[in-house]
Amino acid sequence: MALAVLILIPVFFVNTFKKPQIIYKEPYIKLYLSKEQKTIELLLEDYIIGTVAAEMPASFENEALKAQAVCARTYSFHKLLENKKYPGGANLSDDINSCQAYITQEEFYQRHPGYKNLYKKVKAAVGETRGEIMIYDDEPIDALYHSTCGGQTESAFSLWGKDIPYLRSEKCRYCKQSRHYESVQVLSVQEFVNSLGINSSRQPQVQISENTPSGRIKKVRINDRELTGEKLRHILGLPSTWCEFKINAGQVEIESRGYGHGLGLCQYGANGMALEGKTYHQILKHYYHNIEFSRLKY
Template structure:
């Protein structure tokens, strides 16, 4: 009886004290290591404002974890790793220190640089069990593309990317003021599995007016009512809204999308009384690498080189000198 009681107590001690310590130690220690040699990169943390120096490859693991779903195919993650490395090295090679993050090479604000996750943030996002498989998967993607970048005529490219193209990517000249020969519109037939492929947003006329900071009070009384409120003046080659007239004001497509909080500039709509249902395809600016398209290509057997050279026309995937 005493022996049994002793064994029960010992088992309880093991479960309560020792086992959690073992689990915690496993939780804290990565199973797959990455290269830590070489110069560090100065990263400004968006949440704290602190500048942290870390190895480039460690930084890239955090970027891939933040920018692309970890459940994606390994080749898609490799393509993302190369894009992220190219972006970072291009920043490092610039002689101009950004006014957005003085004293740092990059920041973790996705509105300015690339998003980034710490190991702790990864565990919180994925949970303890999935953290191990996802972390190892991303580390492998970074390691297996070690030093690989995307170049055009010997120079690092602007490796912009977005979530979901909606069937076709956009040329950079249609979204921004600059044009690059490798950022052209291409058909994307692999991103239909994206949860953001089709999106809807319902707003009243007054809500649209408020978001656009314009007066549309007289529109419903006018001929055609809400149907006459919006008129697309020009679409891009890919079919996205380039310029649109709302009431007596004209907006470019990206501004219109931003002000209304829509998923993309692939915009159509239906009206019902004073309500407008916006229907959009895709998610993001649509230029460059389509992430869900990359995953779809990878699942059809395409390599990360195939993916990158498809979305970035005329580039070379090579080792960085």
């Protein structure tokens, strides 16, 4: 019997250790700074302050900053549980292509001289949500977010072919104040064909073969080349995959809506909702479906 207890107790702890509720000590995280090519160690909450300061304009409404803090913390905690490794043995990175942006207090002051109070505002927003994360089915969610959805967010199913119950498409009427809500990019036909590596002897023909239900490009054929919307966005440096093409007089005009992949929280939408008096919980529940809130206990 004593042996059974000895065996069972460790198993119980291993199985439940992943649940955020039983963390008692605020974790130190190892953050890889890509520009300096070094790894630093800091408390999770201090890291979240630097992430919110880098990822969202500090001039945004308090409730939007608090929503961003919960997103950044949940996203980080989800990554910590994934046990992903970055250079230097780090478990998080400031590389926005694989993780979240981060800036120190000094960098923030350099970027926003004379606005020390804005950093305090970010710090306060993080402090007011200390330890709070979003969960689905008792696990921290993959809290993806983006700048501006342009009117409707994207679903994980449309982008990855995998339904994630909290990452579904949602209408958003709150991000119209973003300069990225609608934007136009003009390229010469030559630049366009060169970027795509297609035959330049004939006028490019853009044929959108498949759209996602939200209106973003899933597949597009340009002359003989077929690409996914994401690949096209990456090659041409487009703000989003929600776009239309007009080709005439030697020019390619690309009208885009939104900025970013469109999954999860729309940051400008979060600010728009906050301006209408919504709380950060209401904001997060709008962009992430079926979630609950939990708190890391430290």
